[in-house]
Amino acid sequence: WPKVKANLKKGDALYFSHGFSIVYKEQTGVVPPDYVDVILVAPKGSGASVRTNFLAGSGINSSFAVFQDATGRAEQRTMALGIAIGSGYLFPTTFEKEVHSDLTGERGVLMGALAGVMEAQYNLLRKHGHSPSEAFNETVEELTQSLIRLVDKNGMDWMYANCSTTAQRGALDWRHQFRKAVEPVFDWLYESVISGEQTRIVIEANSAKDYRQKLEKELKEMRESEMWRAGAAVRSLRPENWKKK
Structure with missing residues (x-):
């Protein structure tokens, strides 16, 4: 500066x-x-x-x-x-609203919460005997390759309307449970953003001489986890990737 x-x-x-x-x-x-x-x-x-x-x-x-x-x-x-x-x-x-919403979004739905919820569901399915392929498809692949595209095209309600009745009923009921469960976490997160605590953490981490090495270690841990190794295998089997082999 x-x-x-x-x-x-x-x-x-x-x-x-x-x-x-x-x-x-x-x-x-x-x-x-x-x-x-x-x-x-x-x-x-x-x-x-x-x-x-x-x-x-x-x-x-x-x-x-x-x-x-x-x-x-x-x-x-x-x-x-x-x-x-x-x-x-x-x-x-x-400037204030932008940074407060952006830091919350990155740590919340856009990245942090998304990864955390995916990991929780994948681990649950694996614990109950589902294969890595099945657990990944039901947790990530169906979301990224089908459902989120419907949301992108015409909204959440339209995605619900274009799914099976069993999916509709379950999703409509359970969204309230998940909202109630995570609201306290989001309150905690937003306060941490407003107070400047998240800024302190970011500056401290990014200023470390070994920041890149620590970052790569964390990303490698994620990349080499069973869930994301399963993801790499699933992605390689998508029809559009067949010709690349």
Whole structure:
């Protein structure tokens, strides 16, 4: 940040794709000078997805915000950046709302909770004698290759409407049980985000000299678990992958 700050000139725009540095300035030390615009366009997807969709002529939806308007043109610059990176559409937020929702989502439904719930169900099925293939298909493959595509196309209710009656009844009943079970965890998570505790954890971990080695160890543990080894085998058997062998 000191190197970036030293090169900022009056009228420049300081562009962020995340509210992290600005909102948690006490921990990051990022305090922009008052003579630059400070703007945000935050794509709702990974960098790899943003680039892939851009090249395909599609886009990733993005939120946008203006933290500081030094030139009177900050919002125009923000919208231009959003269009330039190929945003599907842009919706307004604030730096605070963006980082609070983003950190919660990543740790929750989008990644952390998703992986945790998948592991819990897979382990349960294996404990009761189901094969790795069956456990993985009923936990991950059916979701990624069928059901989530229906949700993507026309919403959760439409996915329910296009499943069997046994699936409909069970899902409609059990969604309430799962919601009640995880609400306390989400409350705990959100408070940890708001308080800056998650920021402290991230900065501390990412600043460690052996961060990459520790990360690879954790990812390797996941990759080499029975569940995801089963996943690799299942994916290799998809029809679209036959020709690659």
